[in-house]
Amino acid sequence: MILRPRKEDHLVIGKYTGKVVTGVGLLMIVPLLVSAFFGEWDTVVDFVIGISACLVFGFGTQLLCRTERDLNWSHGLVVASGSWGVATILGALPHFLSGHEGSYLDAMFDVMSGYTTTGLYLLQDLDHISMGLNMWRHLLTYAGGQGIVVIALTFLFKGTAGAYKVYVGEGKDERLLPNVVQTAQAIWLVSLTWLIVGTLALFVTGWSLGQEPVRAFFHAMWVFMGAWSTGGFAPQSYNTFWFHSLTFETISIVIMIAGSFNFALHWALWTGKRKEVIRNVETISFAVTLSVTTLIATFALAKAGVYPDAMTLFRKVFYQLASGHTTTGFSTIYARAFVTQWGPIGLIATTIAMAIGASACSTGGGIKGIRIGVMTKAFFQDVRRILSPESAVVRAKYHHIRDVMLDDGIVRTSMTITIAYITLYGLTAVVGALYGYDFLQAAFEGVSAVSNTGLSCGVTSPAMPSLMKVLYIVGMWLGRLEFMSVFALVGYGVAIIRGRR
Amino acid sequence: MNRRTLALLGLVVALTAALLGGGCMPQAGNPQKSPNEASSGTLVESPKKYDGTSVTFEGEAIGEVMVRGDMAWIHVNDDAYYLENVEEGAALGGYNSGMAIWLPAEEAAKITLVGDYKHEGDVVKIEGVFNAACAEHGGDLDIHATSLSIVSEGRSAVDPVKVVKLLWAIGLAFLAWVLWFTNRKWDDWGIGSTTSR
Amino acid sequence: MTPRESGFRALLRREKWPQYVGGMLTETAFILVLTAIAFVLAVVAQAVVR
Numbered sequence: 001m002i003l004r005p006r007k008e009d010h011l012v013i014g015k016y017t018g019k020v021v022t023g024v025g026l027l028m029i030v031p032l033l034v035s036a037f038f039g040e041w042d043t044v045v046d047f048v049i050g051i052s053a054c055l056v057f058g059f060g061t062q063l064l065c066r067t068e069r070d071l072n073w074s075h076g077l078v079v080a081s082g083s084w085g086v087a088t089i090l091g092a093l094p095h096f097l098s099g100h101e102g103s104y105l106d107a108m109f110d111v112m113s114g115y116t117t118t119g120l121y122l123l124q125d126l127d128h129i130s131m132g133l134n135m136w137r138h139l140l141t142y143a144g145g146q147g148i149v150v151i152a153l154t155f156l157f158k159g160t161a162g163a164y165k166v167y168v169g170e171g172k173d174e175r176l177l178p179n180v181v182q183t184a185q186a187i188w189l190v191s192l193t194w195l196i197v198g199t200l201a202l203f204v205t206g207w208s209l210g211q212e213p214v215r216a217f218f219h220a221m222w223v224f225m226g227a228w229s230t231g232g233f234a235p236q237s238y239n240t241f242w243f244h245s246l247t248f249e250t251i252s253i254v255i256m257i258a259g260s261f262n263f264a265l266h267w268a269l270w271t272g273k274r275k276e277v278i279r280n281v282e283t284i285s286f287a288v289t290l291s292v293t294t295l296i297a298t299f300a301l302a303k304a305g306v307y308p309d310a311m312t313l314f315r316k317v318f319y320q321l322a323s324g325h326t327t328t329g330f331s332t333i334y335a336r337a338f339v340t341q342w343g344p345i346g347l348i349a350t351t352i353a354m355a356i357g358a359s360a361c362s363t364g365g366g367i368k369g370i371r372i373g374v375m376t377k378a379f380f381q382d383v384r385r386i387l388s389p390e391s392a393v394v395r396a397k398y399h400h401i402r403d404v405m406l407d408d409g410i411v412r413t414s415m416t417i418t419i420a421y422i423t424l425y426g427l428t429a430v431v432g433a434l435y436g437y438d439f440l441q442a443a444f445e446g447v448s449a450v451s452n453t454g455l456s457c458g459v460t461s462p463a464m465p466s467l468m469k470v471l472y473i474v475g476m477w478l479g480r481l482e483f484m485s486v487f488a489l490v491g492y493g494v495a496i497i498r499g500r501r
Numbered sequence: 502m503n504r505r506t507l508a509l510l511g512l513v514v515a516l517t518a519a520l521l522g523g524g525c526m527p528q529a530g531n532p533q534k535s536p537n538e539a540s541s542g543t544l545v546e547s548p549k550k551y552d553g554t555s556v557t558f559e560g561e562a563i564g565e566v567m568v569r570g571d572m573a574w575i576h577v578n579d580d581a582y583y584l585e586n587v588e589e590g591a592a593l594g595g596y597n598s599g600m601a602i603w604l605p606a607e608e609a610a611k612i613t614l615v616g617d618y619k620h621e622g623d624v625v626k627i628e629g630v631f632n633a634a635c636a637e638h639g640g641d642l643d644i645h646a647t648s649l650s651i652v653s654e655g656r657s658a659v660d661p662v663k664v665v666k667l668l669w670a671i672g673l674a675f676l677a678w679v680l681w682f683t684n685r686k687w688d689d690w691g692i693g694s695t696t697s698r
Numbered sequence: 699m700t701p702r703e704s705g706f707r708a709l710l711r712r713e714k715w716p717q718y719v720g721g722m723l724t725e726t727a728f729i730l731v732l733t734a735i736a737f738v739l740a741v742v743a744q745a746v747v748r
Contacts, residue, residue, distance in 0.1 A: 052673030059680035210567030270721030312640030314740035
């Protein structure tokens with residue numbers, strides 16, 4: 001039995017959704033300033049419209065939804081997914097107004113791809129867009145990586161207990177410090193420190209590679225944002241292929257893998273628990289699956305003789321695989337080269353890496369290392385159970401910050417979410433195939449969208465069927481928020497229509 | 502069959518119809534074709550066929566010239582925008598597409614304008630050898646060029662502020678201010694805060 | 699606003715930075731080890747296939 005939501009429920013949801021959207025509007029001030037700095041006045045106007053629209057929504061809901069009540073769990077989930085929806089519609093204004101998008105749907109695709117740190121895009125003539133719009137593309141992927149709710153939490157919520165519930169709705173359930181605001185601050189500390197160090201490293205490298213200082217700085221910051229948020233946007237249509245440099249590639253690999261780590265892992269390492277890096281279930285899982293998929297792709301490509309020597313083989317394979325596994329989506333090969341050079345085995349290895357994805361409570365997507373780790377442990381526990389005498393109690397545990405006993409509840413949750421991911425991967429692949437794309441390519445692209453990676457083998461394009469664009473948008477959204485909060489939003493809608501009073 | 506099953510069945514049928522019917526592909530209106538016999542698209546589609554062959558490649562110099570010692574990297578786009586870009590009013594015609602080109606720095610120095618938001622870059626023509634996976638450059642798909650000539654010079658491409666957009670901006674900003682102001686007044690008067698507690 | 703600012707400031711205290719830097723270096727080292735493994739794989743693959 002579902003209860004029909006009452007007026008107070010609508011009010012509290014409206015109020016907090018409004019707050020998050022206000023936060024998105026305020027975020028647009030950064031690209032507005034960049035545009036003004038470079039004298040891109042038409043883009044400045046686009047951002048004024050974008051900011052105003054967000055504020056009209058934000059302040060409007062504050063007026064309409066006046067309540068002092070705090071959020072409960074289902075409110076939190078609905079606010080998280082609902083505000084992502086509204087933020088996508090309104091955040092797409094600058095993209096659309098730039099004239100580089102084929103339709104408003106395309107603009108929304110790009111913005112959802114940004115928030116969810118996917119990195120697929122439909123924007124056309126990227127090489128001629130303004131600095132301001134490029135700033136916005138990368139800022140929204142950086143913000144989306146932190147979680148737009150986390151941002152709103154830090155700046156707009158006044159320490160309510162309900163804030164934590166929205167935060168969980170956004171797919172981040174680690175509490176690093178006693179309260180959620182402190183946790184958000186710790187996440188900011190890690191992200192901003194990496195932002196400064198990473199941007200500096202890429203800036204110096206870019207400058208030495210022949211870029212002008214101002215350009216080198218902005219490119220460094222944007223590539224950092226794309227890498228750290230495991231987003232995969234880059235300022236030029238050539239993506240990170242633009243730089244042609246081993247140093248640049250290595251630095252971006254370090255940033256994107258660091259970005260794919262669980263924030264709880266960062267915090268453990270940053271507070272002196274260094275051993276965690278080799279004990280944590282997710283780092284072990286990541287190291288194993290990354291090495292195995294790299295191994296498969298390396299041998300397949302070596303056998304096909306695509307690359308002339310070990311060094312080129314290493315550079316191309318590891319970069320794409322690390323990018324795929326961390327669900328970043330940076331690429332130093334042409335999208336179509338996955339098909340024309342890498343071939344089926346290369347495609348499959350990359351697809352598996354993307355499907356598994358990054359760590360939980362990180363900026364990344366995919367099934368997540370912790371679930372792979374938990375399910376592997378559960379599998380071996382069952383095997384041991386079969387081999388042991390009937391009376392024996394077979395226990396298993398895994399290490400994530402502390403030792404955790406493996407119980408059926410944990411395994412069950414891991415399994416349901418994994419099955420949800422696999423179903424969605426399958427659905428996007430089948431729909432792609434129905435539209436006439438090669439199945440393997442459709443699977444690659446579908447997994448890339450749902451796991452929030454953003455690598456492309458050429459299926460995604462402004463000319464692809466609108467319904468596939470919609471499916472990818474929904475897939476990115478579901479994948480990033482890990483299903484539950486989106487289902488809560490759907491349930492909320494259903495309850496309004498047919499719930500019991 | 503009960504109502505729920507029927508509804509579910511209806512949904513499935515509707516979704517399938519939508520999927521099959523929604524396959525219309527909105528084609529972009531920009532007909533500009535690549536000037537090259539072997540365009541960047543063709544080179545990427547059949548890298549093996551062209552590997553190690555001499556090619557001439559023409560297009561817009563984009564982004565920047567990255568000088569590295571005696572040599573330099575440039576990127577040349579032969580896409581729908583190589584003669585006119587979107588900011589100047591060209592219709593949309595798909596993604597950018599081009600080639601990375603490694604050439605002597607003195608040849609690259611002939612380029613005076615590169616394409617970006619405010620500029621349509623020089624259209625250049627290069628001659629060189631195509632590599633499907635360059636051993637010298639970490640397996641990059643590139644062209645090692647020996648010569649570069651300017652086909653036509655670039656120009657500045659200013660994107661003017663559109664009046665309609667400006668009016669919208671002013672209107673919306675004003676509305677946002679009004680709402681913010683009302684909000685603050687209501688807070689002062691305590692409207693709404695007690696009734697729905 | 700003030701209590702939260704001081705909370706963030708507590709995280710920024712000077713004596714905490716050696717720990718933070720150590721954490722970053724540990725992360726970087728771990729990633730570089732993975733990179734090295736991939737390089738070894740490439741060398742082996744190239745040698746085996748030839």
